[in-house]
Amino acid sequence: MTAPVSRSRMAAVSRPAPGEPMDSGRMRSARPASVPRGFGLQLKIMLAMGLTTLLGTVGIFVAVYSTASAHFEEEINSGGDRLVDMLAAVPPEVWMAAIHGDSRDYEFDQLVKQIGPVEDYPKKPEYAQLRNLLLSPFSTAWQGEIDRLLGAILKDSQWKQRIEADPALKGNYERLVRPMPPLPELLPFRDLAKGSGVVNAGVFDASAPGDPNPPGVLPGGRGRLNLPQPAGSERITRVDVPFQAADGTRMNLRMFIRNPHPDDPVKLRYMVSLSLLRIDQVKKSLFQMIFFPALIAFGASLAIAAWISNRISNPVRLLIQDINVVSSGNLEHQTSARSGDEIGQLAASFNRMTTALRTAQLQELQARALDHELGIASEIQTNLVPKTMLKVPGYDVGAYYRPSKEVGGDYYDFIEIDETRSGLIVADVSGKGVPGSLIMAMARALIRMEAERNRNPSTADTLARANQMLARDIKKGMFVTAIYGILDRTNHQIRVSSAGHNPMILWRARTDEIVLVNPKGIALGLDRGPVFERTISEEIVQLERGDRVVFYTDGTVEAMNERKEDFGDKRFRELCKKLAKSESNQFLNLIMKSIDEHQGSAPQHDDMTIVTFRRL
Numbered sequence: 001m002t003a004p005v006s007r008s009r010m011a012a013v014s015r016p017a018p019g020e021p022m023d024s025g026r027m028r029s030a031r032p033a034s035v036p037r038g039f040g041l042q043l044k045i046m047l048a049m050g051l052t053t054l055l056g057t058v059g060i061f062v063a064v065y066s067t068a069s070a071h072f073e074e075e076i077n078s079g080g081d082r083l084v085d086m087l088a089a090v091p092p093e094v095w096m097a098a099i100h101g102d103s104r105d106y107e108f109d110q111l112v113k114q115i116g117p118v119e120d121y122p123k124k125p126e127y128a129q130l131r132n133l134l135l136s137p138f139s140t141a142w143q144g145e146i147d148r149l150l151g152a153i154l155k156d157s158q159w160k161q162r163i164e165a166d167p168a169l170k171g172n173y174e175r176l177v178r179p180m181p182p183l184p185e186l187l188p189f190r191d192l193a194k195g196s197g198v199v200n201a202g203v204f205d206a207s208a209p210g211d212p213n214p215p216g217v218l219p220g221g222r223g224r225l226n227l228p229q230p231a232g233s234e235r236i237t238r239v240d241v242p243f244q245a246a247d248g249t250r251m252n253l254r255m256f257i258r259n260p261h262p263d264d265p266v267k268l269r270y271m272v273s274l275s276l277l278r279i280d281q282v283k284k285s286l287f288q289m290i291f292f293p294a295l296i297a298f299g300a301s302l303a304i305a306a307w308i309s310n311r312i313s314n315p316v317r318l319l320i321q322d323i324n325v326v327s328s329g330n331l332e333h334q335t336s337a338r339s340g341d342e343i344g345q346l347a348a349s350f351n352r353m354t355t356a357l358r359t360a361q362l363q364e365l366q367a368r369a370l371d372h373e374l375g376i377a378s379e380i381q382t383n384l385v386p387k388t389m390l391k392v393p394g395y396d397v398g399a400y401y402r403p404s405k406e407v408g409g410d411y412y413d414f415i416e417i418d419e420t421r422s423g424l425i426v427a428d429v430s431g432k433g434v435p436g437s438l439i440m441a442m443a444r445a446l447i448r449m450e451a452e453r454n455r456n457p458s459t460a461d462t463l464a465r466a467n468q469m470l471a472r473d474i475k476k477g478m479f480v481t482a483i484y485g486i487l488d489r490t491n492h493q494i495r496v497s498s499a500g501h502n503p504m505i506l507w508r509a510r511t512d513e514i515v516l517v518n519p520k521g522i523a524l525g526l527d528r529g530p531v532f533e534r535t536i537s538e539e540i541v542q543l544e545r546g547d548r549v550v551f552y553t554d555g556t557v558e559a560m561n562e563r564k565e566d567f568g569d570k571r572f573r574e575l576c577k578k579l580a581k582s583e584s585n586q587f588l589n590l591i592m593k594s595i596d597e598h599q600g601s602a603p604q605h606d607d608m609t610i611v612t613f614r615r616l
Contacts, residue, residue, distance in 0.1 A: 045309035053301035057294035080256035092266035207267040251277040390414040397613040398584030409436025410607035426551040427482035459497035471528040479523040507580040509546025555606030
């Protein structure tokens with residue numbers, strides 16, 4: 001025989017060691033782990049706002065400065081192109097006459113020779129007058145004076161008719177005698193005289209091939225200028241060159257050069273040089289106008305960011321300090337952070353959290369105290385279960401008990417009535433936990449007392465007497481079902497009474513049949529006496545060799561799986577029949593194995609108790 005099995009599925013709640021008092025103070029709390037410190041919240045906000053302002057300012061600066069610079073470039077380029085085009089608007093013959101004016105007297109000599117031969121005409125006084133006239137500025141009186149002097153030199157009144165008759169001769173004549181206004185009075189030079197950044201301008205004869213400095217004319221008169229040769233074949237070429245004025249001022253010039261077209265009969269190149277000094281000064285002023293306000297805006301954004309971040313980070317720092325205080329175990333502490341924004345809501349939530357933690361702490365302490373008491377109750381209940389298995393000569397006895405909680409409402413007991421009779425009882429209280437265990441302890445004590453005091457051989461009378469005392473003290477609505485049997489080993493009979501309990505299973509070895517023994521009776525505690533005593537009955541069963549008896553509680557057959565399916569009475573009885581010939585401990589182990597396999601991962605919802613014996 002082996003000792004009775006007592007299993008208890010205890011909740012995973014920590015218990016103090018034996019002899020250690022319950023901790024009624026604050027919960028112990030580990031020191032908060034140190035967290036690597038990075039950038040603070042205030043610094044992050046300042047950096048974010050500062051960088052945002054800086055990037056926005058730089059973007060605005062680049063956009064405005066580049067747009068303004070492009071506008072300035074467009075203005076100076078359009079102005080230079082316009083001035084060059086204005087120079088080109090003057091008839092090319094005028095520029096050629098201005099450029100090559102010092103050769104007019106030579107061309108006049110050629111014209112005189114073409115009109116008619118005159119001997120020694122350079123010696124004539126009219127010739128000297130004509131040369132002086134040609135060296136003076138053009139005027140509207142030229143043509144009449146030249147005609148008079150030509151007539152005096154040629155001594156021929158028909159010379160003009162001969163010029164009219166010869167187109168080539170007429171062209172040369174008109175080019176020499178046509179009046180040309182002074183260059184400063186021309187439209188382009190009136191614009192140049194306004195001083196709108198124009199350094200110099202010029203018109204050059206580009207017909208001389210290979211001449212890097214072709215003859216040209218400037219606004220103040222005739223002269224020559226080192227003209228850069230334009231690259232490519234653009235109509236107007238722009239060239240930037242450094243320049244130093246007579247007063248030592250250094251500046252950059254942009255030269256606008258209009259090149260002659262290959263189809264132009266007169267090859268002229270027009271040039272205007274504009275100073276970039278004013279543009280550079282405007283760009284510098286613009287840079288300062290944008291840069292310094294941007295710098296001020298950046299500094300202001302940092303100051304505003306510092307103020308805002310301080311308003312945000314101060315409550316957060318206070319909240320962190322309060323969290324550290326609470327994490328050290330002081331659940332009475334409340335945060336002092338106050339604000340009308342989300343930080344204030346967080347602070348209010350923190351205070352509610354500490355209140356909830358304090359309540360949870362008290363509940364945990366109560367749970368630990370209850371757990372401690374449950375441990376004691378479980379230990380007491382374990383001590384109430386028989387320490388040794390009933391030993392009856394000629395019989396193999398076994399028992400199994402598994403509560404669904406720390407303490408249960410099932411119990412079984414062995415009672416020695418006299419030398420030849422032994423009592424076996426299995427009971428089930430309507431309730432679990434501490435209330436059920438208290439009622440169980442009461443019922444056990446009363447039944448044992450009535451059975452042992454008078455060595456009562458009657459199972460019905462024992463239960464009736466126990467019910468009289470139990471019904472007076474039991475809580476209304478609670479009751480105890482029990483099946484009580486007295487085994488007489490001299491005549492191999494068992495006297496059985498049932499107080500509303502599951503029937504006793506009897507397996508007959510001779511016929512291999514299952515017989516249910518279920519005497520009438522109501523549960524203990526439902527009635528204080530008369531009704532219980534009228535209904536309780538006894539039944540005597542004769543046991544033959546090999547017969548097996550099984551007492552059990554309803555938690556055994558009502559064990560459910562994940563699909564809420566019971567193990568069932570039919571299956572339990574068939575299993576008892578199948579295993580009836582086994583040794584009692586093996587019989588119990590195999591039955592519980594089948595129940596556990598059926599139950600699977602589903603929780604146990606009721607206590608399980610089985611007591612069995614077999615006549616050898």
